[in-house]
Structures are given as structure tokens and as C-alpha cells.
Amino acid sequence: xxxxxxxxxxxxxxxxxxxxxxxxxxxxxxxxxxxxxxxxxxxxxxxxxxxxxxxxxxxxxxxxxxxxxxxxxxxxxxxxxxxxxxxxxxxxxxxxxxxxxxxxxxxxxxxxxxxxxxxxxxxxxxxxxxxxxxxxxxxxxxxxxxxxxxxxxxxxxxxxxxxxxxxxxxxxxxxxxxxxxxxxxxxxxxxxxxxxxxxxxxxxxxxxxxxxxx
Amino acid sequence: xxxxxxxxxxxxxxxxxxxxxxxxxxxxxxxxxxxxxxxxxxxxxxxxxxxxxxxxxxxxxxxxxxxxxxxxxxxxxxxxxxxxxxxxxxxxxxxxxxxxxxxxxxxxxxxxxxxxxxxxxxxxxxxxxxxxxxxxxxxxxxxxxxxxxxxxxxxxxxxxxxxxxxxxxxxxxxxxxxxxxxxxxxxxxxxxxxxxxxxxxxxxxxxxxxxxxx
DNA sequence: TTTTAATAACTGACCAGTCATTTAGTAACA
DNA sequence: TGTTACTAAATGACTGGTCAGTTATTAAAA
Numbered sequence: 406x407x408x409x410x411x412x413x414x415x416x417x418x419x420x421x422x423x424x425x426x427x428x429x430x431x432x433x434x435x436x437x438x439x440x441x442x443x444x445x446x447x448x449x450x451x452x453x454x455x456x457x458x459x460x461x462x463x464x465x466x467x468x469x470x471x472x473x474x475x476x477x478x479x480x481x482x483x484x485x486x487x488x489x490x491x492x493x494x495x496x497x498x499x500x501x502x503x504x505x506x507x508x509x510x511x512x513x514x515x516x517x518x519x520x521x522x523x524x525x526x527x528x529x530x531x532x533x534x535x536x537x538x539x540x541x542x543x544x545x546x547x548x549x550x551x552x553x554x555x556x557x558x559x560x561x562x563x564x565x566x567x568x569x570x571x572x573x574x575x576x577x578x579x580x581x582x583x584x585x586x587x588x589x590x591x592x593x594x595x596x597x598x599x600x601x602x603x604x605x606x607x608x609x610x611x612x613x614x615x616x617x618x619x
Numbered sequence: 620x621x622x623x624x625x626x627x628x629x630x631x632x633x634x635x636x637x638x639x640x641x642x643x644x645x646x647x648x649x650x651x652x653x654x655x656x657x658x659x660x661x662x663x664x665x666x667x668x669x670x671x672x673x674x675x676x677x678x679x680x681x682x683x684x685x686x687x688x689x690x691x692x693x694x695x696x697x698x699x700x701x702x703x704x705x706x707x708x709x710x711x712x713x714x715x716x717x718x719x720x721x722x723x724x725x726x727x728x729x730x731x732x733x734x735x736x737x738x739x740x741x742x743x744x745x746x747x748x749x750x751x752x753x754x755x756x757x758x759x760x761x762x763x764x765x766x767x768x769x770x771x772x773x774x775x776x777x778x779x780x781x782x783x784x785x786x787x788x789x790x791x792x793x794x795x796x797x798x799x800x801x802x803x804x805x806x807x808x809x810x811x812x813x814x815x816x817x818x819x820x821x822x823x824x825x826x827x828x829x830x831x832x833x
Numbered sequence: 834t835t836t837t838a839a840t841a842a843c844t845g846a847c848c849a850g851t852c853a854t855t856t857a858g859t860a861a862c863a
Numbered sequence: 864t865g866t867t868a869c870t871a872a873a874t875g876a877c878t879g880g881t882c883a884g885t886t887a888t889t890a891a892a893a
Contacts, residue, residue, distance in 0.1 A: 422838090436741050440654035444883065454840050456885085465883065495827075524738030526800040527650045534804040542806065562828055568790075568817050569826065571809060575789035576782075582792075586740040590748040592756065595785060603782050611825030612783065613709075614776055636872090658849065668874045670851080679849065 423461045426451045427475055430468045435517030435585075439469055439525050466529075473532050476518040477540050480509065484544040488551045495555040496609055499573060502548065503601045506577055511597055516581040545570050576604050637675045640665045641689055644682045649731030649799075653683055653739050680743075687746050690732040691754050694723065698758040702765045709769040710823055713787060716762065717815045720791055725811055730795040759784050790818050 429451035433442045444465060448455040462468045484502055491498035510516050526533035548570035555561040561569075580595040588594045643665035647656045658679060662669040676682045698716055705712035724730050740747035762784035769775040775783075794809040802808045 438652055438654060438738055438742065440652060441742060443881090455883090456841070457839055459884070460838070520737060523734060523796055523800045524652055526803070528652065528655060530804050533800055537801045537804060537806050541801065559828060561826055562821075564817050564821070565813070567807075568809070568814050569821070571793060571814065572790050572818050572821060575793040576786050578793050578796075579785060579789040582737055586737045586747055587751045587755065589740070590744050590751055592751050593781075595782070599779070600782050600785065603778050604786050607776075607778070607783070607786060608821060608826045610827070612775055612822045613824070614773060657847095669849090670875070671873055673850065674872070 422451075422453070422457070423471075426453065426458055426461060426468065427471050431472045431476075431514055431517065434469060434472060434521055435514060439465075439521070439528065469525075469529070470532065473518060473522060473536070476513075476515055477536065480515070481539055481543070483509075485547045488547045491551070495552065495560055496605070498551055499605050499608070503573065503577060503605060504598070506574065507597045507601055510577065510581050516585055519578070520582065520585050545574075548573060573604075573608065576600055636665075636667070636671070637685075640667065640672055640675060640682065641685050645686045645690075645728055645731065648683060648686060648735055649728060653679075653735070653742065683739075683743070684746065687732060687736060687750070690727075690729055691750065694729070695753055695757070697723075699761040702761045705765075709766065709774055710819070712765055713819050713822070717787065717791060717819060718812070720788065721811045721815055724791065724795050730799055733792070734796065734799050759788075762787060787818075787822065790814055 426447065430442075430447045432450060433447050436442075437446075442465075444455050444458060447468070448458055451458075458468070462471070483505065487502050487505060488498060491501055522533060522536050545567065549566040552561060552566040552569045556563065556566065577597070577600075580597055580600055583592065584594060640661065644656075644661045646664060647661045650656075651660075656679075658669050658672060661682070662672055665672075672682070676685070697719065701716050701719060702712060705715055736747060736750050759781065763780040766775060766780040766783045770777065770780065791811070791814075794811055794814055797806065798808060
């Protein structure tokens with residue numbers, strides 16, 4: 406009955422390691438970018454030696470792919486599903502979708518991953534392609550379709566629906582990049598829910614007062 | 620009179636070198652990111668040996684700072700000046716400012732630089748700070764002030780003017796990042812002028828048809 | 834005892850930055 | 864005009880450090 410006073414030097418937890426490593430890698434990649442991220446740092450944050458990483462991943466690129474891929478999976482189809490669930494007036498759908506995205510982006514590291522995808526797109530074109538084909542383009546397309554349907558119902562003005570979808574989500578994305586880029590150096594942050602509430606009001610009803618309409 | 624048949628191996632052009640190197644560096648940095656960019660590549664694109672770079676710059680970071688700094692200077696104050704030049708109704712100012720930014724972003728590498736600033740902000744906080752303090756925050760502030768003035772005139776609805784400014788420029792930024800990130804892997808591009816024309820119409824007059832207003 | 838998760842020391846490639854050498858330009862002189 | 868002497872721009876082989884990936888070894892589990 407030797408009391409185990411100190412933490413054991415090793416602990417064998419094969420099943421949990423990959424997820425732990427991916428999570429640690431995410432934080433380091435998001436902070437430094439792919440090239441400047443050191444495997445030693447990732448290992449340290451995962452509470453593991455560098456060698457152990459190579460029991461679960463082939464290369465550094467492999468880890469990067471796992472990080473970016475993991476951030477896609479749970480979001481695929483979410484916007485499509487919401488569009489299907491809101492057949493009624495557009496306003497409800499817009500509020501639902503933006504609230505959902507704002508929530509995801511606030512409570513998960515999706516913002517950091519987005520920054521990585523943008524920053525490393527030229528070095529990893531296949532990652533940019535997967536993100537576009539499976540996530541971004543799908544979500545944008547689903548929104549555009551919903552808007553087009555609303556146009557067919559006579560609810561929404563004429564105009565390019567894909568552009569309307571872009572207008573809708575842009576402030577959200579920029580606010581996230583703002584948070585990642587400028588807030589750490591002292592910029593005033595934006596409050597995501599407040600921004601989106603005002604944005605949707607503006608989109609639906611316009612910026613001008615009744616009197617100032619031409 | 621010996622005819623000079625081949626290109627000379629060296630050419631001495633001290634005055635032009637720094638600008639040439641900065642331009643070459645911009646294209647390499649924008650493509651690869653700071654860490655993955657090789658000085659050999661920058662040198663090759665500048666038509667110079669690696670050693671020559673060190674006649675004009677101290678370190679790789681120095682070149683990076685020059686690249687990012689160079690992209691700020693000509694834009695400082697532009698938005699402020701436009702705001703001062705448009706005392707009239709807001710619509711004119713919005714069109715002017717967005718057209719100007721769209722033009723700059725289309726015909727200069729500012730988009731690539733923006734991507735770099737976002738991607739390397741954590742590694743070079745002082746660069747992010749300079750960009751924020753001297754360019755981004757100034758421009759946003761100038762727009763917010765103009766909008767606030769319009770609110771005081773009763774021209775614009777109540778609401779946070781800084782958020783309104785964010786709403787205004789976001790689609791522009793996202794469209795640029797879209798171009799840099801997803802268009803190279805096959806995404807449908809956005810037409811900047813068209814996007815901004817529709818965006819301003821939507822902001823001013825709303826997305827909904829008269830009948831669909833609540 | 835056998836198996837395998839995990840380590841830590843190690844290796845080899847790569848690359849920022851240096852420096853001895855080469856070449857172009859220039860001016861003084863014949 | 865051609866020759867020589869000098870300055871400075873430019874080169875490219877080299878170096879030292881860093882880091883992705885490997886391996887010999889150790890310790891926990893079965």
C-alpha cells in the first residue's frame with residue numbers, strides 16, 4: 406500500500422489523447438499561425454511529450470487538418486436545418502440564424518479557426534476548399550434560398566439574394582475578427598448580440614427616418 | 620562601342636531597391652504568411668540576391684513592418700477628409716466612402732495586407748496596434764461621427780452609431796477576405812461595386828417591401 | 834512476463850543572417 | 864581615347880540555431 410503522493414510520471418489514456426492534442430493544437434495554431442506554432446508548445450499544453458503526439462498523428466499538417474476539420478463537423482447543416490424550420494416570415498429566420506451563429510462563435514473557438522483558415526488558405530488550399538464547399542458556401546446558399554423564397558412571396562425587395570445573405574452575416578464575421586485582432590491591443594469590443602439585433606432591424610426597416618426617405 | 624548583348628549581371632540602383640524589395644515582400648508575405656515566407660523568395664521576386672536585402676533592411680521583421688506601414692500611410696485621413704467634404708445628407712457620404720474604399724481595395728494590395736494584419740496580430744501586437752490606432756479606429760470613428768451628426772439632424776434612426784459604421788463597411792471587408800481566401804479554390808466571387816450599391820440601398824431603405832413592414 | 838503508452842535525447846533539414854569576394858561605375862591621369 | 868585606381872553595390876557560400884520528426888529506453892498495464 407504505497408501511498409501515491411506525487412502525480413505519476415506517465416498516465417496511459419489512449420482514448421482521450423487525440424482530442425486533448427487537437428484542443429491544445431487549436432489554441433496554439435490560433436495564436437501563432439501554422440508555421441510559427443511549435444509542436445513542443447502543443448505537447449506542453451496537452452500535458453504530453455512531443456513524441457507522444459506522433460503516436461496519434463502522422464505530421465504537423467495532420468494535426469492542423471484535424472483541428473480545422475473538427476470545427477466544421479458539428480456546424481454542417483445547422484443553417485440549412487434552421488431555414489427548413491422557419492417557413493414563415495423572413496424576420497424570424499434571420500433572427501434565429503444570426504442568434505445561432507453568434508452563439509456558436511461566442512462559445513466555441515470557431516472564430517480562431519476562421520482566422521486560421523483565412524490566414525493559411527494559400528498554404529493549404531484543400532482546407533480552404535473543404536471549408537468553402539462543406540460549410541461556408543452551403544450556409545450562404547441556404548440563406549440565399551430562403552431569401553429568394555421570401556422574394557417569391559413578395560415579402561422582400563428585388564436584389565441579388567446571395568448578396569443579401571452576405572450583407573446579413575458580414576457584421577458578425579467582422580466583429581469576430583475584430584475581437585481576435587484588435588481587442589487584444591486595446592480596441593473597444595463589439596457586443597455581438599447587440600450588433601446583430603441592430604443590424605437585423607436596420608436591414609429590415611432601413612437606416613433612415615420616415616421623414617428622410619427620398 | 621561594344622554592343623551590350625546580354626543583360627548585365629548586376630545593376631546598381633540604390634534608390635529604387637527598398638521599394639522593390641518591399642513590393643516583392645508584400646506579395647510573398649500575403650501569399651505565405653510571415654513565418655512561412657522565405658527571404659530567398661522575396662529576393663528572387665525583387666530580382667536581387669538575399670544578401671542585398673540586408674543592405675537595406677536589418678531583419679525579416681523590419682521588412683514586414685515596412686510592408687504593413689507602407690499600406691497605412693496613403694490611407695490615413697482619407698475617410699475623415701471625405702466626411703468633412705460631405706456635410707449634406709448621409710446617403711452621399713456613404714456612397715462616396717464605400718466607393719472610395721472599394722476602389723482602394725480593388726486596385727491596391729490592401730486586401731492582402733489586411734489579411735496579414737489579422738493573421739499575424741498575435742505575433743506582432745504592435746503592428747495590430749498601429750493599424751487600429753492610426754487607420755481602422757480613425758476611419759470607423761469618423762463614420763460614426765458623421766452618422767451621429769445625421770441622427771442629430773433627425774435624418775437617421777436611433778441606434779449606436781459605431782455599430783452602424785460597422786454594419787456599413789462589413790460586407791466590403793468580408794467580400795475582400797472572400798476574394799483572398801475562397802475565390803482561389805473555386806468560389807464564386809462577389810462584385811464589389813454591385814455588393815456595395817445594393818448594401819447601401821438596403822441600409823437606407825430596408826430589405827422588406829412596403830407590404831411586408833410590420 | 835509480455836505488451837505498449839510515453840518519454841527524452843537525438844538527428845537532419847531548413848533558413849535567417851553574415852562575410853569574403855566579385856563586379857559595376859567613376860574619375861583621374863596619360 | 865584608353866588605362867588605372869578606387870569606391871560601393873551585389874553576390875553566394877557559409878554558419879549557427881531552431882524545430883519537425885525518429886528512436887532507444889522506461890514505466891505502467893495486462
